[in-house]
Amino acid sequence: MSQKQMKEAFVSNLNGTSVLEINQGLCFPAFCILCRGLLLIFSQHLCSFSHTWRTRFFIDFVVLIVPLVYILTILPAIILPEHITIMICCGGLLLYQIYQRRTCYARMPVQKILEKFMKISLESEYNPAITYYRVINSIFTAIAILAVDFPLFPRRFAKTELYGTGAMDLGVGSFVFGTAMVCPEVRRKYTKGSRFYYLTKSLYSSWPLFFLGLGRLIVIKSIGYQEHLTEYGVHWNFFFTIIVVKLITSLLLMIIPLNKSWMVAVSIAMLYQLALDFTPLRRLILYGTDGSGLRVGFLNANREGIISNLGYVAIYMAGVQTGLHILKNRTHIKDWFKVACCLLLAAISLFISLYILQVNVEAVSRRMANLAFCVWIVASSLILLSFLVLSDIILSFAKFLIKGALVPCSWKLTQASSTNKKHSESLVPEAERKESSLCLITALNRNQLIFFLLSNITTGLINLTVDTLHSSTLWALFLLKLHMFTNCLIIYLLNLQGKTIKLW
16 A cells, blocks of 8 residues: 555544543543642742743643643553542642642631632633633644554544544534634624624634635645545535534524523434434435445535534534533632532533433444534533533632732632722732733633644644654654644744734
């Protein structure tokens, strides 16, 4: 076989891993973010350690990026409950050290401290959990699209051929879910006539995605880059899927109240599954209109990408409903405890439903984006969000114990005045605003599309210049870290300059 055929075969005919293993892996990003925050507090206020942009970038890269590189490559074999327990204990030890050296409420018993903490109000221009979620998804995607071409990447984490749950399958659906949580309809209240405005804005913002998808298609075809045809088809790619999903959901949200989005999501997913079960639709996706699997004509050539849009629309509408719930104005820590518990309970309920679906209806299929796939994506997204909310609550408690603690991209704490509830005393100095420019999470959130494009470009360059199939583990790890370091540094420097690059 040619090099291209060998690389295509290397990522084909795979069956994924267990849902449990992926859920165990979802614990790690939240843990990394928590440890990074605790480490910043510890180093800023309890150690004589100066923070320049270079040291801050180094800390963020080592604590946030490098562990995720290892989790997706050489460490999955030891992702077991006991190892997760050890990591939690290490984080707990760091939190205990901060508690022991606290500068606030030093003589107060822990019960009284917790009572005061529960009365603390939150002030934030954004929701940290959603920011974390979207950034984590971007990081995982950037690592996986290159790592999958190396032998050190576990084959069970790659995209599945027909049925199964792979880590890369989760990334595709999570991107759609994360985009929905911060869509314009969720972030802004409607005024009279504004729904049509959002539709026109959605149409306007889609043209850069169209040209990106077209450009990707032209480049791949012209240089003979490896393709996985059963992923989207001959001409289709994820940029085109995003365009179609945005346009359909914008039309739906013009007609349907936002708080009914979950009903639309359930209805679309169930009707689509019924169509797969009781019409020739499944056969069309798998074998084409003539049943021979030939890819003649636009529909046959791109049948997976075109028809699977229905599943992604359902995931998007579920993301809209989740965004509405999470972005509600909540001012107290205790309210966010309730949110974390609700998200966790909803995720558990969906995982139970997923088990029933896989046993009695159909297994998860990214290729068809069937009902089980939609349920799996939403359940996994909710459980990750619950972990992220809980980690930021713990981080807020650590900030509460240390006067003037600065952790960018986290909740700001305020305490209501005893004389006038309309006025509040900020527990965080103005220096917090300057800290955001030194934060890798903020930088990635600010220029997510540019980071994604850079990651695709460097992935392509490495694949064209390196024999990835026969690379050693050490060489592959070096290239993966270099790939992430280069892209993160570019985005970080853009953030230092206060630049946001938009294509529309």
